[in-house]
Amino acid sequence: MIEILDNLDILSRPHLDLTTVEMGGIALGTPATSVPRRSIIQAQSSVVARYGGGTNIDSEYYDAEGRRLTLDEVIGHAAQSDGFLYCADKLTYKVRAGTVVGFAIYGPHLSHFAHLTSYEELLAAFGTPERAHEDKAYGDLMGYDNYYWGAHKHVKWDAWDHRVSLINMGSFEGNTGP
Template sequence: MIEILDNLDVLYRPRLDLTTVEMNGIALGEPATSVPRLSIIQAQSSVVARYHGGTDIDSEYYHADGRRLSLDEVVNHAVRSDGFLYCANKVTYKVRAGTVVGFTIYGPHLSHFAHLTSYEDVLAAFGRPDQAHEDVAYGDLMGYDTYYWGAQKLVRWDAWDHRVSLINLGAFQGNTGP
């Protein structure tokens, strides 16, 4: 198995067999309970009807009946069903039916790609995408989402900060084609 975080260059590949990679020792297809509980700082699950949180704000989760949920309750639901497990080291696991089906990498890990200072650099490094979408808000270009179906990968380019801001692999919308 190739540990992605130890070999970020593997993410340049336009074709990647996801059965050969893992992130923090977790492979796609493993039970979500394999994600170390102590590393999870936030979670998302269908048990949450209302969420309050953000940068420098403690997360609060609420059930549909108005009852406040603990992080442990949300994580317990997510690892048995569907959701996302956000970890302290700026990686996220997507969960479907209790199984890890996707990885997201962001934050300091992406400093590996800091030399890519333009969208043209991204295209030269990662190759021609199978599909690309401009993200435009109020007439301003926010960035590009580039999809590589042979690797089930999205590379997001942030046009304001001139950097790769997110890479995800696996079962995310758009990663396998239209």
């Protein structure tokens, strides 16, 4: 297995066999309970009916009856069913039926691509995507969402900060084509 975090250049490949890679020691198809619990700082699961939280605000989770849930309860449910496990090191694992089906990388890991300072440089480094979508808000270009179906990958370019802001791989919407 190739550890993505030790070989970030692999992320620029337009074709990538996801059965050959792992992120943080976790491979796609691995039980989500394998994600180290001590690294998980937030979770998303269908057991959560209402969520409150934000920057410098502790997360609060509530079920459909209004009962407050602990983070451990939400993590346990997400790891056994469907959801997301968000780690302190800016890594996220997507879970379906208790199995890791996707990875997302953001934050400091992507400083590896800081030398890319324009969208054109991103295209030169990552190749032409099978699908590109302009992200606009109120007429302003916010960025581009590039989908590389051969790698089951989404690369988000932030047009305001001129940087790669997200890379996800695996079973995320848009990653495998129309």
